Amino acid sequence: MPNSFDIEMVNTSQITKTRRVVPIIAAVALFALFGLGYFVVGFDQGQLFSIAEGQMAYGQMNGVGYLHEFTHDMRHASGFPCH
Amino acid sequence: MKTLSFLFIVVIAGLLAGLFHGIINVAVVEPYLDRAIGIENQRMFDEGQTQNTPQFWQQFSDYRTWQKEGSVVSGGILGIATGSLFGLVFAYSRHMLPGQNNVKKALLLATIMWAALYFIPFLKYPANPPTVGDPHTIVLRATTYALFVALSGLGAFGFSRLYKKMQNKKFVAFLGYAVFIGAMFVIMPPNPDKISTPMELVNGFRAISAITMTAYWIVNALILGWLWNKVQPHVENQEIQK
Ligand SMILES: [Zn+2]
Numbered sequence: 001m002p003n004s005f006d007i008e009m010v011n012t013s014q015i016t017k018t019r020r021v022v023p024i025i026a027a028v029a030l031f032a033l034f035g036l037g038y039f040v041v042g043f044d045q046g047q048l049f050s051i052a053e054g055q056m057a058y059g060q061m062n063g064v065g066y067l068h069e070f071t072h073d074m075r076h077a078s079g080f081p082c083h
Numbered sequence: 084m085k086t087l088s089f090l091f092i093v094v095i096a097g098l099l100a101g102l103f104h105g106i107i108n109v110a111v112v113e114p115y116l117d118r119a120i121g122i123e124n125q126r127m128f129d130e131g132q133t134q135n136t137p138q139f140w141q142q143f144s145d146y147r148t149w150q151k152e153g154s155v156v157s158g159g160i161l162g163i164a165t166g167s168l169f170g171l172v173f174a175y176s177r178h179m180l181p182g183q184n185n186v187k188k189a190l191l192l193a194t195i196m197w198a199a200l201y202f203i204p205f206l207k208y209p210a211n212p213p214t215v216g217d218p219h220t221i222v223l224r225a226t227t228y229a230l231f232v233a234l235s236g237l238g239a240f241g242f243s244r245l246y247k248k249m250q251n252k253k254f255v256a257f258l259g260y261a262v263f264i265g266a267m268f269v270i271m272p273p274n275p276d277k278i279s280t281p282m283e284l285v286n287g288f289r290a291i292s293a294i295t296m297t298a299y300w301i302v303n304a305l306i307l308g309w310l311w312n313k314v315q316p317h318v319e320n321q322e323i324q325k
Binding site: 021022023025026027029030031033034035036037038040041042043045069070071072073074075076077078079080081082083 | 084086090093108113154160161170174175205208211212214216217225288
């Protein structure tokens with residue numbers, strides 16, 4: 001079965017060319033998911049919730065941010081720096 | 084491209100692999116974390132910060148249960164995050180990856196991305212269990228780690244472009260990345276923290292957490308490759324009918 005790339009190789013018109021390309025909206029969505037999730041699990045110390053809660057977000061759980069405590073074990077296990 | 088199908092299989096593959104990662108971690112990585120946190124508690128008792136009471140242990144046990152549940156959910160979140168980047172790069176590079184089968188293609192790409200985004204950074208900045216890291220150096224450690232991952236990832240991306248352009252002597256691209264990342268190894272500052280936790284615990288934790296991270300990448304690649312074979316999101320409907 002030909003895939004769209006094969007078709008593009010044979011037919012180089014503009015129309016087929018745009019088919020293979022990941023739609024820009026999908027690329028942006030996936031990259032945003034990556035950035036957000038990677039930050040939340042790997043690095044957040046309260047920054048994300050501080051957008052809504054201000055300074056309070058940095059000390060919800062015994063002086064540490066909620067997301068930091070919630071993701072804590074996975075943060076260590078997946079190699080991110082922690083305490 | 085069938086955009087929704089594409090997004091769906093990418094996110095599902097990441098989520099399932101991430102949940103798998105979170106669940107096996109509860110079984111095999113958590114014992115190391117519990118031991119490390121036990122050392123931490125002992126220090127707090129010795130320094131008089133907390134009393135060694137039944138109430139403490141009750142609260143502590145509830146808290147750790149919550150954190151372990153959080154760890155599985157976080158595995159799902161990290162799986163979606165990493166899996167999204169993986170799926171995106173797969174969609175762009177699939178036609179360049181050798182082989183006919185999307186499972187094989189996905190496994191090859193996962194190997195490259197695992198090395199560039201996880202394992203090579205791990206060699207420079209190895210994972211540590213709790214109690215090792217000094218809270219005062221977290222900004223420095225987080226910045227250097229993020230920077231190293233970004234440099235390694237962008238370096239791999241750049242040299243993959245070179246690999247594509249080279250007609251022969253393609254090994255030059257690998258050599259280029261090796262020289263680049265070798266230089267970064269030397270230039271980037273080391274982790275400043277002194278380790279006072281028993282090395283047997285630290286090394287055991289590092290080994291087992293590296294194994295489960297590797298398992299995550301393999302499972303994500305297997306699921307995405309398998310789903311890609313089934314769903315064929317790159318093929319337009321009318322093309323299938325041809
Ligand atoms: Zn920690």
